[in-house]
Amino acid sequence: MRALAIAATGMAAQQMRVETISNNLANMNTTGYNARRAEFADLHYQQQTRAGTINASDGTILPTGVQLGLGVRPSSITVELAQGSLSETGGDLDLAIDGDGYLEVTLPSGQSAYTRDGGLQRSADGLVVTSDGYAVAPEITIPADARSISINAEGEVYAYFSDRVEAELLGQFTVVGFSNSKGLEAIGSNLFLESSASGGPNVSTPGENGLGTLRQGYLESSSVDAVREVTELIEAQRGYELNAKVLTAADQMLGATTQIR
Structure with missing residues (x-):
């Protein structure tokens, strides 16, 4: 039957x-x-x-x-x-993407992966990494004697020192967009890989080419209802x-x- x-x-x-x-x-x-x-x-x-x-x-x-x-x-x-709500944390390396786009990270194999988890950390060498220790691309190193850092909406990273008046520009974060973000391959740990369905990465300055800006001191919550x-x-x-x-x-x-x- x-x-x-x-x-x-x-x-x-x-x-x-x-x-x-x-x-x-x-x-x-x-x-x-x-x-x-x-x-x-x-x-x-x-x-x-x-x-x-x-x-x-x-x-x-x-x-x-x-x-x-x-x-x-x-x-x-x-x-x-969907954009999750932004929760204020006050962390100087907590970044939320306000809009579309992903942060690019480098896996130990050298392959690029992408994430919206902006809970970044500082390695023993001062390198900005994810919570799993993957370096964020482009690589930015924070000097050990930096008193504080500031990250503006365009991703520029400034360090402040006790013996200087003006801040020092350390580098700039970028965001990455895809023509079909739903086609990215999820591999766990909040990471995605490029696939033939997603199209190639479009690396841009935050706020340009329809991509989102960065918010320092915030993290994006889950969009689950x-x-x-x-x-x-x-x-x-x-x-x-x-x-x-x-x-x-x-x-x-x-x-x-x-x-x-």
Whole structure:
């Protein structure tokens, strides 16, 4: 009975939806995290009678035909690109991107990765790195005797010293944009890699080419809406239960068939 296989695909789809929602809720407090959404598409159709065929009895053309759907399949899990709220931290190396774009970091392999997590740190050598120790590109080193640093909206980094009146320009942060940011490959630790779907990186000064500016002393909160996630969780749970009932009904029908004498 096809209903068993069709209901099974529906249960698997709702399970994937619940897993996606679970990941969103688990990352409610992850800096710069964007919610994911599971999307689905119907499977192939069995054409028992094609629309437009000629009715053999009187020669009329059938307007619809008989097309039996065979279930559902996951088509994608997409990222909902949305600006999270900016939370003030007061940290001199906490940076939030106000708008589109990513910070570029260099992995130990030398490959470039991209992140919106602006919770930066200072290494033992004064190099500006992420919380996992990856250097931010372009590399900026803060002198050990710097009293404080200031980062403006355009990404320029200034250091202040006790024995000088004027600040010293240490370098400038850049932001990176992509033609299709949803096509970036997530690798964990708030990092993304360029892919053939995302297009090449567009490195710009913050505030230019439609990219966002930097806000020192702020971090971008997760864009997960807890109320929406719980609502979708209830919908997914009910959808799973309905498909399970179809499975039970199909099993009962098969049971009745086997008892026919």
